Amino acid sequence: MFLPLQRMKILPFRNLFVGIVDTLNQIFFEGKYADREVEKTLKSNRSWGARDRAFIAETVYDLVRWKRLVEGAMSRPLSPDTLWEFVGTWFAMNLAEEQHLPQWEEFRQIYPKEILKRLHNSSSNPAVAQSFPDWLYALGEKELGQQWLQEVEALNQQAPTIIRVNTLKIDRKSLQKLLKERRIKTKILSKFPYALALEEKTNIFRTDEFQNGLFEVQDVGSQLIAPFLRVEPGMRVVDACAGAGGKTLHLAALMQNKGQIIAMDLYEWKLKELKKRARRNDVQNVQTKVIESKTIKRLDSTVDRLLIDAPCSGLGVLKRNPDTKWKLQPEFLDNIRAEQAKILNDYSRMLKKGGLMVYATCSILPSENQEQVEKFLANHPNFTLIQEKQYFPSQYGYDGFYMALMERVE
Numbered sequence: 097m098f099l100p101l102q103r104m105k106i107l108p109f110r111n112l113f114v115g116i117v118d119t120l121n122q123i124f125f126e127g128k129y130a131d132r133e134v135e136k137t138l139k140s141n142r143s144w145g146a147r148d149r150a151f152i153a154e155t156v157y158d159l160v161r162w163k164r165l166v167e168g169a170m171s172r173p174l175s176p177d178t179l180w181e182f183v184g185t186w187f188a189m190n191l192a193e194e195q196h197l198p199q200w201e202e203f204r205q206i207y208p209k210e211i212l213k214r215l216h217n218s219s220s221n222p223a224v225a226q227s228f229p230d231w232l233y234a235l236g237e238k239e240l241g242q243q244w245l246q247e248v249e250a251l252n253q254q255a256p257t258i259i260r261v262n263t264l265k266i267d268r269k270s271l272q273k274l275l276k277e278r279r280i281k282t283k284i285l286s287k288f289p290y291a292l293a294l295e296e297k298t299n300i301f302r303t304d305e306f307q308n309g310l311f312e313v314q315d316v317g318s319q320l321i322a323p324f325l326r327v328e329p330g331m332r333v334v335d336a337c338a339g340a341g342g343k344t345l346h347l348a349a350l351m352q353n354k355g356q357i358i359a360m361d362l363y364e365w366k367l368k369e370l371k372k373r374a375r376r377n378d379v380q381n382v383q384t385k386v387i388e389s390k391t392i393k394r395l396d397s398t399v400d401r402l403l404i405d406a407p408c409s410g411l412g413v414l415k416r417n418p419d420t421k422w423k424l425q426p427e428f429l430d431n432i433r434a435e436q437a438k439i440l441n442d443y444s445r446m447l448k449k450g451g452l453m454v455y456a457t458c459s460i461l462p463s464e465n466q467e468q469v470e471k472f473l474a475n476h477p478n479f480t481l482i483q484e485k486q487y488f489p490s491q492y493g494y495d496g497f498y499m500a501l502m503e504r505v506e
């Protein structure tokens with residue numbers, strides 16, 4: 097059963113609602129990504145202040161997250177024609193007692209009492225109450241049993257903003273002090289050595305500290321992966337699915353810029369972004385490589401450490417990317433599992449005897465994690481498992497990640 101999330105306040109300004117409706121239209125009906133669309137909308141009107149911006153961003157993310165529940169309360173599916181009703185229904189479900197919907201034409205057909213009744217009836221189905229597609233909810237239950245409900249509840253929360261201090265340039269306390277001088281308050285997360293949590297949402301990308309590479313935005317779970325690989329200065333390291341380099345930059349900092357990191361990906365545009373970030377971070381030991389037919393073979397048995405931050409369903413990071421649950425398809429999951437197995441099989445040959453490899457995903461499904469590693473080890477007796485960790489959002493409060501550390505023994 098759904099309980100109102102928060103007794104929320106409404107900012108009754110029409111242009112904010114137009115921004116919200118337009119952004120949702122792009123996300124749901126033009127196939128755009130939520131984070132990019134929100135950013136674009138916020139940039140489109142410079143006169144919006146911090147409160148307006150937070151209102152737009154939070155409302156859009158909440159509505160992406162709770163789409164199915166709101167549809168239940170509307171008792172019809174979301175379409176380009178029902179976007180205003182969708183937004184109005186959401187506020188009718190959540191407004192604080194003394195608050196009312198603005199008396200605009202678009203909200204004339206919103207009747208809060210009926211909405212609450214329909215909400216009560218529809219949310220007896222847990223997939224509706226937790227706002228998941230049926231197939232995905234059933235899959236999660238099949239793989240995780242009773243734990244799935246706890247994870248789903250955690251994944252439906254808003255994501256905190258966490259930053260990773262770039263230790264090549266500054267230490268965590270000094271960075272915290274600099275940000276404080278800008279009135280950006282942060283909390284030191286003592287269990288996680290490189291992390292600061294923002295106390296309030298703010299656009300930190302505009303600060304000099306970000307522009308000068310003193311930190312990157314990176315969730316706590318993601319910050320645990322590079323240290324798990326046990327790199328040392330001077331080593332030869334391959335980051336095989338480097339993307340835009342979140343973990344490459346962290347590896348470089350742990351290696352104190354000494355040795356060599358080869359950052360690879362299938363897509364050149366991602367590696368270009370990585371290079372830009374490396375310059376900003378003062379990272380000097382990274383070389384990028386778009387993967388071609390012979391790239392992997394040429395590095396056969398030559399690397400000390402290998403990171404496989406594999407492409408995955410992204411189910412562990414739904415807090416941050418709630419649109420994933422509507423975009424994922426069962427066939428995509430089947431393909432991605434096959435890709436993960438192939439990457440593990442093909443890329444592990446780059447490791448030297450005695451070298452270590454981490455296979456990591458931002459998923460919480462055993463079929464993308466433990467089961468992949470078990471299958472790999474069964475077919476590769478020359479590798480052994482040293483350590484394996486699964487971080488569940490419900491247990492530690494941050495994004496869900498899996499990581500397995502393996503050694504090539506022969």
Ligand SMILES: C[S@@+](CC[C@H](N)C(=O)[O-])C[C@H]1O[C@@H](n2cnc3c(N)ncnc32)[C@H](O)[C@@H]1O
Nearest residue numbers: 336337338339340341342343361362405406407
């Ligand atoms: C989880 S993301 C990587 C995120 C990145 N490591 C970071 O920390 O920012 C997975 C990456 O794998 C890449 N990828 C997909 N298939 C691949 C393949 N067969 N070989 C190498 N990279 C691949 C994707 O382009 C994507 O950038």
